[in-house]
Amino acid sequence: MELDPDDLFRDDEDDPDNELYQERESTKELVVYLVDASPKMFSNTTPAGDGEEETHFHVAVSCISESLRKQIINASYDEVAICFFNTREKRNLQDLNGVYVFNVAERDYLDRPTARLIKEIGNVEESFMSKIGSQYGITSGSRENSLYNALWVAQALLRKGSTRTVDKRVLLFTNEDDPFGSIKGITKTDMMRTTLQRAKDAQDLGISIELLPLCRPDDDFNVSTFYSDLVGLSGDELAQFMPTVGEKLEDMKDQLRKRMYKKRIVRKITFSIANGISIQLSSYALIRPTLPGAITWLDSVSNRRLKAERSFVCADTGALVQESVKRCQPYKNENIKFSVEELSEIKKFSTGQLRLLGFKPLNCLKEFHNLRPSTFVFPSDQELIGSTCVFIALHKSMLRLKRFAVAFYGSPSRPQLVALVAQEEIISAGGQVEPPGMHMIYLPYSDDIRHTEELHKGSNVAAPHASDDQIRQAANLINRLDLKDFSVFQFANPALQRHYAVLQALALDEDDIPEIKDETLPDEEGMSRPGVVKVIEEFKLSVYGDNYDEESAVGNASETTKKRKAAVENAVKENANYDWADLADNGKLKDLTVVQLKYYLIANNLPVTGKKEALISRILTHMGK
């Protein structure tokens, strides 16, 4: 179905790792977002950055909406359902009170997100009170239990798909740590028991329930009141679970956002250290380029999907050839033939294993020792007990001694030397910024490194290096143009954002495409501040002297461009010497030389390629004859 035409001729074995960049259908997950919509969610607010207050409900919904957008961009197959509880209205298959499954047309309750869903969930707050309504679902005097109902609805939504192939999760957003606080006595214990039982039933079916508590700095969310039993936490885990309560709304959002994603292991790797010591690692792709989705060809009349069928045809006989044909490489005027087995044998170097070769100081890892995005590795005790302990010890030593490990990674696609760089855990108010572990950096071979800087090695003139004064001026400039708190991935990719904004508008049949702000553009305003302009002028003066403008003018018109310009001027001049209309009418164009014909073409800014006949016909077409 998805065939990028450019990819068709790619070698089959090219890069199987690539598929890991995009998520696959077989590892999809099914998620139900259960959002508490009780009045407390609307009344409790958290101060946002600009002095405004935001309700917890808004925080939860915007997290979900962001996650849905991200899902679209990652081309994921995950299916989601959005379900509010503690609502006035009800909408669910079981017809239970206080639970409202939010949905849009042409979509199942639990389905992949569509353009309309993303649009509607973004606007849900405007009409929430009138259409869905908020009210406490658990009150004294009634036997209604909205939390129980919500879990039941979620479980029913998740019944599709076998737990063999999919992960099922319920993410519960609430700011009420004691949902049964308003009732007392036997009713309370009874309701708590049945609710916990419902949660346990769901968990027994392979559904994991995760809690995303919303809270305020002055009002802690006490997990142990009720929810620790519901999600099955105890002791140590409990301490780990509760994130530090953020001062800022942004921090809380960050924490929520990070917890919404499930880790996916790319591969389990055996890391053999020395003389028979091996430990178990899991690798994760934390950073991979996200590309716009592949092109799917459609029938332009019916818009139905097209299937591309590739067949291999023998050029000599026209017979069909099977896929697993021999390969050949022309060499010494011959075709040297290889079987597929021979080729894979050549590439085989310690299959799949990661082998430690030794350690080097960190300054041996140069800035240009990079080819591909790195892979993160984290120890696992699942198969080899003791792996984590060895890993932590090495991790600590490497950090302390400022060394990295060099290892050989025998991946079947490209066996490669890698650097394992230990990364210390970094935590900020928004949660974990850098997880502890090691990053596997793919090192280039000598074949991959080019010595381009030596290319223009001046034969006689020594290349000038800057003087101390010039360096000082540059330092001033750097101070002025400092990006405070720059974070590596703070920019959204404008091309991707635009891509999906266009698609979303088209999907919803909207005419105007929303403008996407390109965050990557420099701060023009800041650049024109007098202080900045001053250091720039000083730097310019120090490096270029007075002739900056001349230099750049000279530089712009390099020799080739000058030549080209001269040629055009000459052509224009020569062009005037011919009476083209007359020549054309009398069929005398063919008597001219190609050089003469080109005068006309250049002067009229037409292409000059092709044979003489082509040039003549181009001239005639241009003259309208």
Place this chain on the structure above:
Amino acid sequence: MARNKDATVLLIDVGPSMHRALPQIEKLCSMLVEKKLIYSKYDEVGVVLFGTEGTENDLTREVGGYDHIVVLQNIKVVDEHLVETVQQLPRGTHNGDFLDAVIVGMDMLIKKYGETNKGKKRLCLFTNAHFPTKPPQEGTREDQVITISGHMNTQGMRMESIVIRGELTGEAKKSIMDENDHLLDIFSKRTCAKLVHVESPISLLGALKTRKISPVTIFRGDLELSPKLKILVWVYKKTSEEKFPTLKKYSDKAPPTDKFATHEVEVDIQYKIAEDPSNVVPPEERIKGYRYGPQVIPISSAEWDAVKFKPEKSVKLLGFADAQNIMRHYYMKDVNIFIAEPGNKGSILAVSALARAMKDKNKVAIVRCVWRQGQANVVVGALTPNVSDNDNIPDSFYFNVLPFTEDVREFQFPSFNNFPASWQPNELQQEAADDFVRMFDLAPSGKQEVLPPDLTPNPVLERFYRYLELKSRDPDTAVPPIDETLRKISEPDKELIAENKSVIDAFRSCFELKENPKLKKSSRRLLKEKPSVSDYREDHMDISDQPNSNEHTSGIKVTKIGDSAPVQDFEAMMSRRDSPEWVGKAIKDMKNKIHDLVEDSHEGDNYPKALECLVALRKGCILEQEPNQFNDFLRSLCKFCQEKYLSSFCEFLATKELTLIPKTEAIDSEVTDAEARSFLIKSEPKLE
């Protein structure tokens, strides 16, 4: 083609002290010639040996002197004989004079090309420079080298000197080596020459670029610090993966008698509507569609061009950031290099001043790049300073691409401190680890770094080209095993292990590693709770094992499905291996059993049991690759239920997540995932 041809003269020291390095040099040179035969077959190569017993060169005939230098091969276009020539270099008996050899090589190049082909004439010198060169008739050796350098420059020659030291060539007098190094260094300072020292066989193999790649700029234009300050730069690739060659598909369909057969394979692509495979859709009736979640949105190329993101070609500075904020693992791609426009003094100085200031202050520059007009995306990356210590080479910047928000997955990992105490290394263990990390050293002080990326060849490519050469002589030869030198790239050095045996042993004895004994069981338990795809395969085996063991303990062979334990009976029958018919019989019997259970049920009392049987049947059908047996049965069963007013059974099944077997679970199935899931749900009356 020929316009682009390069001429290379290999100057190889074959004196006695070089003999141990010669096998690697032979490999390196033959690799050079082999790659030329494929990628630039009009290139010319000459071979000069020095330190030989005899003397055979033009200069000795013309002016005398230049002893023990043999021109093994005059400059000529590469061919298969040359591969063989450089693979069997004769061993010499004298200590070579590399300066004489350089002059002989230059003489050959001048005689052949005169002053033409500037910049495409190259000398490659392999020597250990262990012995003094002949003292010149007048002036010092240094003056002599300076004169030679001057000639090289006027002739437009380049030189690469590979000086082999360390384990490969043994000991020599330090003072002589230092003087020779100094002389060679003059070349690299004054001419387009490069000097590489190598100490290990692997580094020797990686010391020379064996494949010529003409450098192409990615971008030429302004690096805009601000609208008022623009520096002219050229951007090249610094690293770029040299891929395994893309081999052509070979067709052997043509009769062997056909001498003109191309043996080529053409790829033919036809687009068809999935539901109507007989119809081929011509290109003009196709339209591109892009995915948006489950939807595919059609859009023509023209429309797309009108609305897509179109940034202007430019390279703009956003500002400077602290180097420690830009961590190494954020680098996304291969690396580019920013060089000031050659010959433009102002730009060279500006780049140099910035690079040096950035280095001092430990800063990087964040830039936004659009390399070409019409490029559909922007790239944000970091410029890091590359300060040159050679006066001949200007300072430059390395450029690494940084990720966008969309490219990062912020997975959360447990803090190491939160792990149980048994997972934390104790003091003793930590000490052992410290020793190990310190001692198991690839960059010992005073010696050359082992396996530096700049000098380590790609072992796969080495293997491929060597095998290609072998195959060209004997098409049936098998892939040779990995050779000792290349093995050092993929396996730890035995000597290094031996040297650090005590440290490694101490490290090893400190830690206890054992296979998880509970794994089998726990993975089985996990299966029920949270299976993943990879566990699925184990599951297969577990299931087929279990009934077998039952069989042994009970000792009775099951021949039919009884009433008391139909599931167990079924599984036992399915696993009987004494005749293939048992599988078919088991499925058939089970179907009848389920049918009976449903039909006989009173107010649904048999439903749970029927479900159990259905689940077992489903599993069995997947295992035996008989998905259609199950799917057909389930369909007919539901139809039967609806006709017989037993639709409550279908509803019951729907709530229990029983589905048809989709293609993802058994490849022979014709049912898609969606169909499988919706099958029972559909038959259920809507509650809305």
